[in-house]
Amino acid sequence: MIKHHPSESALRSFVEGALPSTKAILISAHCDMCPTCLSKTRSFTESIAVDMFPDLRQNPTILREYISMFESITNDSTLLNPSYSQTLDTRITLDGREFVLPATLARFADRIGEWSHLAGKLWHASVNIGGGSLAQFIYMDRGASVPEHTHKGNELTLVINGKFTDGGKCYESGDFIELNQQHTHMPTAENYEGCLVVTMLDMPLHFTSGWAMLINPLSQLYFKVNTNN
Ligand SMILES: [Zn+2]
Known part of the structure; x- marks a missing residue:
């Protein structure tokens, strides 16, 4: 069982894109393995979206689309490594x-x-x-x-x-x-x-x-x- 997690502030900074790439990569890898922190990053994403666009609070459909768009960007492997291919042995x-x-x-x-x-x-x-x-x-x-x-x-x-x-x-x-x-x-x-x-x-x-x-x-x-x- 995972007992040691990034701090809440680190997770929030990760979502905000405010971390150095080294730390962001390790936190992202931790979230691959940790449902708890993955869930927190999704909550932070939602709260940041609402902070930026308060009208989203009244429109859950658009809010979900925003979060989906954010996650598709952060999961876009080519942004981190253009040579990535799905066939890589992991x-x-x-x-x-x-x-x-x-x-x-x-x-x-x-x-x-x-x-x-x-x-x-x-x-x-x-x-x-x-x-x-x-x-x-x-x-x-x-x-x-x-x-x-x-x-x-x-x-x-x-x-x-x-x-x-x-x-x-x-x-x-x-x-x-x-x-x-x-x-x-x-x-x-x-x-x-x-x-x-x-x-x-x-x-x-x-x-x-x-x-x-x-x-x-x-x-x-x-x-x-x-x-x-
Ligand atoms: Zn964790």
Whole structure:
């Protein structure tokens, strides 16, 4: 069961189109998996429509048409990725397991790079989501943990399939996690089968303990495409 959702204000900003594309994509992918948040976005869409066009309140038919039009625009895959085609495979096979991507992420399936092995039981693949930003798919095999780290920007994570623990909390499929620079954390899939997440970060990680401080295996992963330093 999904326990971790975007905040109400984030969902409203998402509907208003006021979020950076990275966060909007992850919230959209979360809504693909979360009926509760999908329903909230529809309510926000309706209230925004009424705010903009008060006359719609007296005309439910036109209001429904407006909402339908809005949803058809936001679901138009070609707006996010012109090369999208319905025939794209939306599954990822890792270590013999098959993972189905949420529809929002499936739009970028043809932009996923090669999978490569990180330290321990961690694997990753970058995906170019446009606008000079990269997202990372990270696969934590059973027993894997990401070295303890903090970061200078916001780290957004969506659990696509599986479970992991972090800071005493357990995260499961569909959970949306937003951490900022005040959090130091160490995601671990110690007691579970493999876990696939997608994560986005607007600044590099900064490792705080152990061998990770020396080799920083993940620190280069999250640079934006256009970042030079
Ligand atoms: Zn939700």
